[in-house]
Amino acid sequence: MDKNLISPERKKLLIHCLFLVLSTAAIYWQVIGHQFITLDDPYYVSENMHIRQGFNLQSIHWAFTSYDAANWHPLTWLSLMLDYSLFGLNPAGYHLINLLFHSLSVVVLYLLLRRATKNSCCSLVVAMLFALHPIHVESVAWVSERKDVLSAFLGFMTIWVYILYAEKPGKARYAAALLLFALGLLAKPMLVTLPCLLLLLDIWPLGRFRGKAPGADQSLRQLKKGSDGKARKKPAPLKVNKGLPSYYFAPHKRAMVLVEKIPFFLLAAVSSVMTIAAQSSLGAVKSLRVFYLHERIMNALVSYIHYIIKMIWPLNLAVYYPHPMDELPAWQVIGAAILLIGMTAAAILTFKRLPFIAVGWFWYLGTLFPVIGIIQVGTQAMADRYAYIPFVGLYIIIAWGALHLVPEWQWRKYLFSSAFIIVAVALMVISSKQIGYWKDPVTLYKHALKVTPKNAFMNFCLGGIFNKSRLPGEALQYFTQAVNDLPGEALRYFTQAVSDFPLYADAYDGAGQVSIQLGNYQDAIGYLNKALDINPSHIGALQHMTHALQMTGRTQEADAYYLKALATDPENPQLQYEYGMFLATQSDFGKAAEHLLRAARINDDYIDPHIGLGILWINGNDYVKAVESFNRALKINRENENAHYGMATALIRMGKIDAAIYHLRETIRYKPDYADAYNDLGSALFLNKKYDEAIVCYREALRLKPDFTLAAENLKSAEEEARKAGSQ
Numbered sequence: 001m002d003k004n005l006i007s008p009e010r011k012k013l014l015i016h017c018l019f020l021v022l023s024t025a026a027i028y029w030q031v032i033g034h035q036f037i038t039l040d041d042p043y044y045v046s047e048n049m050h051i052r053q054g055f056n057l058q059s060i061h062w063a064f065t066s067y068d069a070a071n072w073h074p075l076t077w078l079s080l081m082l083d084y085s086l087f088g089l090n091p092a093g094y095h096l097i098n099l100l101f102h103s104l105s106v107v108v109l110y111l112l113l114r115r116a117t118k119n120s121c122c123s124l125v126v127a128m129l130f131a132l133h134p135i136h137v138e139s140v141a142w143v144s145e146r147k148d149v150l151s152a153f154l155g156f157m158t159i160w161v162y163i164l165y166a167e168k169p170g171k172a173r174y175a176a177a178l179l180l181f182a183l184g185l186l187a188k189p190m191l192v193t194l195p196c197l198l199l200l201l202d203i204w205p206l207g208r209f210r211g212k213a214p215g216a217d218q219s220l221r222q223l224k225k226g227s228d229g230k231a232r233k234k235p236a237p238l239k240v241n242k243g244l245p246s247y248y249f250a251p252h253k254r255a256m257v258l259v260e261k262i263p264f265f266l267l268a269a270v271s272s273v274m275t276i277a278a279q280s281s282l283g284a285v286k287s288l289r290v291f292y293l294h295e296r297i298m299n300a301l302v303s304y305i306h307y308i309i310k311m312i313w314p315l316n317l318a319v320y321y322p323h324p325m326d327e328l329p330a331w332q333v334i335g336a337a338i339l340l341i342g343m344t345a346a347a348i349l350t351f352k353r354l355p356f357i358a359v360g361w362f363w364y365l366g367t368l369f370p371v372i373g374i375i376q377v378g379t380q381a382m383a384d385r386y387a388y389i390p391f392v393g394l395y396i397i398i399a400w401g402a403l404h405l406v407p408e409w410q411w412r413k414y415l416f417s418s419a420f421i422i423v424a425v426a427l428m429v430i431s432s433k434q435i436g437y438w439k440d441p442v443t444l445y446k447h448a449l450k451v452t453p454k455n456a457f458m459n460f461c462l463g464g465i466f467n468k469s470r471l472p473g474e475a476l477q478y479f480t481q482a483v484n485d486l487p488g489e490a491l492r493y494f495t496q497a498v499s500d501f502p503l504y505a506d507a508y509d510g511a512g513q514v515s516i517q518l519g520n521y522q523d524a525i526g527y528l529n530k531a532l533d534i535n536p537s538h539i540g541a542l543q544h545m546t547h548a549l550q551m552t553g554r555t556q557e558a559d560a561y562y563l564k565a566l567a568t569d570p571e572n573p574q575l576q577y578e579y580g581m582f583l584a585t586q587s588d589f590g591k592a593a594e595h596l597l598r599a600a601r602i603n604d605d606y607i608d609p610h611i612g613l614g615i616l617w618i619n620g621n622d623y624v625k626a627v628e629s630f631n632r633a634l635k636i637n638r639e640n641e642n643a644h645y646g647m648a649t650a651l652i653r654m655g656k657i658d659a660a661i662y663h664l665r666e667t668i669r670y671k672p673d674y675a676d677a678y679n680d681l682g683s684a685l686f687l688n689k690k691y692d693e694a695i696v697c698y699r700e701a702l703r704l705k706p707d708f709t710l711a712a713e714n715l716k717s718a719e720e721e722a723r724k725a726g727s728q
Helices: 008-035 041-046 057-065 076-085 092-118 119-130 134-141 143-167 171-185 188-205 220-224 252-258 264-281 292-312 330-349 355-371 391-405 411-441 442-451 456-468 474-486 490-496 503-517 521-534 539-551 555-568 573-585 589-602 607-619 621-635 643-654 657-670 677-689 691-704 709-727
Strands: none
Touching: 008 092, 008 119, 008 411, 008 474, 041 076, 041 643, 057 076, 057 292, 057 442, 076 092, 076 143, 076 171, 076 252, 092 134, 092 143, 092 171, 092 442, 119 391, 119 411, 119 521, 119 677, 134 143, 134 411, 134 657, 143 188, 171 188, 171 264, 188 355, 292 330, 292 355, 292 391, 292 691, 330 355, 330 607, 355 391, 411 442, 442 456, 474 503, 503 521, 503 539, 539 555, 539 573, 555 573, 589 607, 607 621, 621 643, 643 657, 643 677, 657 677, 657 709, 677 691, 677 709, 691 709
C-alpha cells in the first residue's frame, strides 16, 4: 500500500478532529448519568404531553404553532419528540444527543475556520476553547438547552456552506446555506444575527469586499518581515498566499455582497417577530415597569465585561444570576462603558493591520446583543448559555492575536504547543467539575447559592423540590430564605408588575403550603396573606388558604376564599372538586354534587370527582349512581384503592356481597396497610358465614390499627359465631 495515500495535511486534519472529539467526550461523558433538572426540563420533556406523544400529525402541528416555554422553536420540539420515541423518559438519551450536537459543532467550527483562513493551528485553538470552556457546560449538560446546541450546529453549518458558496458561487450552495439558516432559526432564534456574521466574514477572512485577501492567515513572517527577511518597523504590504483559493482574487461588487444577504435578513426578521410574539404571550418579556430602561442599559454594559471575565477566569459559574436592578455600583457601570468604548475603538483603529480583532470583537458584541438584556426575557442578569456562540469571536481574537504577538523564533512552536496543552488540560479539569454540578437539581441549585449572593430564585427552586419530596422542614427553610433574599426594590414588583414577576408571591405561597404540612396553620395563614397582598388572584395561595382555614375551624372564611378562587379560575377541576368535598362536609350535598359534576365535566379523566360523587350517592342511598361513578373511576385507574373501596361499600349496601368481597380484596392488594378495608372484608365474609376468614381479616385490621374498636368488636362476634358453628 502506498504510504503516502494520506497526505500530511490530511493526517493533521484527522488528528485535530480526533483530538477535539475525544477531549470533548472525555469531559462530557459523565452527563449520561445525569438527571433531568426542575428548571424547564418538565416543560420541555418530562411533563410535556405533546412531546410524549411522539411523532404524529397532531404533535407536529403543535410544534409549529405552539408558544409553549415562551419560545417559537419547532425544530427543537421535533428533535425532543424524536428523543422520546427513542429513549422514553430516560435522561441519558437526551444528554447523549446534546453531547453529539456539541461535538459536531466543535468539528464543524474547526473545519469552517480552517477552510476560510487556511490556518489549521489557529482554527484548532478556537475549536478547542469552544469544546472545553466551562461556560459552555450549561448549553450541553442541560436537556432544555437542546435549542442551543442544535441551533449552533446548524448555524456553523450555514457558515461552512456559505464559505463554499463564496469560493464558487452557485444557486445550489446559496440555497443550501439559506435552508440551513432557516432550520437554525427554527431551532433557536438567537441566530438572527448570523447575516451580520456573514458580512463580517466577507470582510475577514473571505476578503469579498476587496479584489485581494486582507492577509487573514498570513504567517508571522509576512506580518513582521519584508520579502528580504529583515525586520520592519511597520507591517509589510500584504502578500497573497499561494495556497489561498482563487475566489480571493476575483473582485466583488459590494452591492451584490449586500444584496445576497437580503433573504437572510428577511428570515431573521420573521423569526424575530415570531419570537417576540411567543415570549410576550406568556409574559417572558418583562415590561419597563419591572426593569426600568436605565437598569437594563447599566446591566448590559456590566454584563458584557462580566462575560469576558468569566471567559478568562471561568469559576463561580451558576445556572442563575440574580438581576441587580438599580443596585449596580456606579463605578462598575462607568468602568464597563469606558472599557467597551476603548476596546471597540482599538478594534476599529487596528482593522487594516489586524482585521481579525475587529471581526472577533464585533462577532462577540453583535451575537450577544439579542440576549444582553435590553429586551429583558426572564429575570436573570446574564446566563452562561448565552455565551455559546458569542465567545467564538473572542476565541478568534485570542488565537490569531497570539500568533501575531509572539515573535517568530526557534522555540515558538514549542511555546505554543506547551501553552495549548496547559490551557486544554486546565479547561478540562474545571469543566469536569462544573459538569458534575449538573448531576441533579439539588446539587446544581445549592452550588448556585454558594457562588451567587441573595439568590431568591434558587432558594425558591430548592423549596419546591423538597416540598415535592415531602420534606416540608427543608422546603420551609428555602422558601423563607427566598423571601428574605428579595431585593429592596421588590415592593415595586408587588404593586406594579405581579404578572411579570410572580416569584415573590410564589415564595410566600410555598412557605404557606409547607407550613400546612408541618401543622403550623397560623404561620401558614400569615405567609398566604402576604402572598395575597402581593397578588390577590394567586390561585395557589387562595387554594392553600382554604386548607389552612379549614384546619383551624374557620369554615365560613374558608368558604369565602373558595368562592374567590373559583371566581379567579372557574375552569380549575381540582378547585371545583375540593369545593364540592368541602360543601359535603358542611352537609350541603346538593351544591356539593353540582361542583363535583362540573369538575368531572371539565376533565373527565380526573378520577377524584368521580370517587367523590360515588361517596355522595352512597350517603344519599342512591347506590346505582354510586356504582356508575365508581365504575368510571376504575376505568380511569384500575389500581385506585379508593375507587375499589367505594365500590365495595355500595355493593354491600345493595346486598351484592360476593362482588363486594372482590373489590375489597383489590383494595387490599393496592393498599396492604388499609385497616378499614380489612375490617369491611371481614364483615363481608362474616355475612357469607366464612367466620374463620373473617377472623383473619379482623386480626389483621387490629394489627394495623391496635385501637380499632369496631374491628375488636367484630372479631369478638366472629369468634363467637365460629365457636357456635364448630359446636354444631
